[in-house]
Amino acid sequence: MSSKLIALLLPALLLGPAALVQAHPAHQHDKAPKAEQHNHDHDHKHDHDHKHAHDHDHDDMTQLGAHVHGAATLTLVLEGNELQLALQSAAYNIVGFEHAPSNNEQRQEIALALDNLAQATWLTLSRDAHCEVQSADANTDLTEPGYTGHGDFYANISLLCQNPARLQQLELGLFSLTPALEKVEVQWVINGRQGAATATLNNNSIRF
Numbered sequence: 001m002s003s004k005l006i007a008l009l010l011p012a013l014l015l016g017p018a019a020l021v022q023a024h025p026a027h028q029h030d031k032a033p034k035a036e037q038h039n040h041d042h043d044h045k046h047d048h049d050h051k052h053a054h055d056h057d058h059d060d061m062t063q064l065g066a067h068v069h070g071a072a073t074l075t076l077v078l079e080g081n082e083l084q085l086a087l088q089s090a091a092y093n094i095v096g097f098e099h100a101p102s103n104n105e106q107r108q109e110i111a112l113a114l115d116n117l118a119q120a121t122w123l124t125l126s127r128d129a130h131c132e133v134q135s136a137d138a139n140t141d142l143t144e145p146g147y148t149g150h151g152d153f154y155a156n157i158s159l160l161c162q163n164p165a166r167l168q169q170l171e172l173g174l175f176s177l178t179p180a181l182e183k184v185e186v187q188w189v190i191n192g193r194q195g196a197a198t199a200t201l202n203n204n205s206i207r208f
């Protein structure tokens with residue numbers, strides 16, 4: 001439950017600074033006419049509404065980006081020695097179906113997938129960083145009774161890195177575990193510095 005929340009919150013965290021960058025020039029623009037003329041108050045109000053609409057667009061994009069067949073998102077946040085990874089993938093990529101299991105075979109497939117995701121063996125970090133898994137868990141919408149929608153799998157991994165300055169690379173072994181997965185959109189925040197890249201089967205290393 002809480003891990004699902006982290007998976008949902010992390011993209012929002014990552015979008016946060018980007019939204020600020022956009023909001024800043026708009027704010028400056030608002031200020032200039034207001035200081036010169038009073039009758040621009042109406043425009044100012046309009047700008048405000050417009051900005052509000054933009055925020056909603058961002059929310060929608062995050063939602064859409066979160067569930068794409070063939071694609072998964074992985075966020076990585078390093079703060080000091082603590083590294084948090086959150087993976088979210090359409091269930092289609094992981095088990096090939098997106099509804100609650102209707103037989104034992106499907107129940108076993110889900111259990112196996114959750115096991116694999118929670119073992120964190122699908123990612124390899126720079127060896128010199130000496131990161132050790134502190135906790136890892138995985139869950140899925142598909143285990144909710146009667147689930148019929150486009151369900152996701154989530155994995156949350158917490159690591160402690162002895163030498164975080166050496167954390168320069170991430171290698172994803174996820175593709176060989178999940179044949180339907182084509183790409184992983186990776187976003188990272190490493191001690192305040194952020195970036196993004198796409199990993200694929202043939203290009204599964206990300207450099208920060």
Ligand SMILES: [Zn+2]
Binds near residue numbers: 090092151
């Ligand atoms: Zn779907």
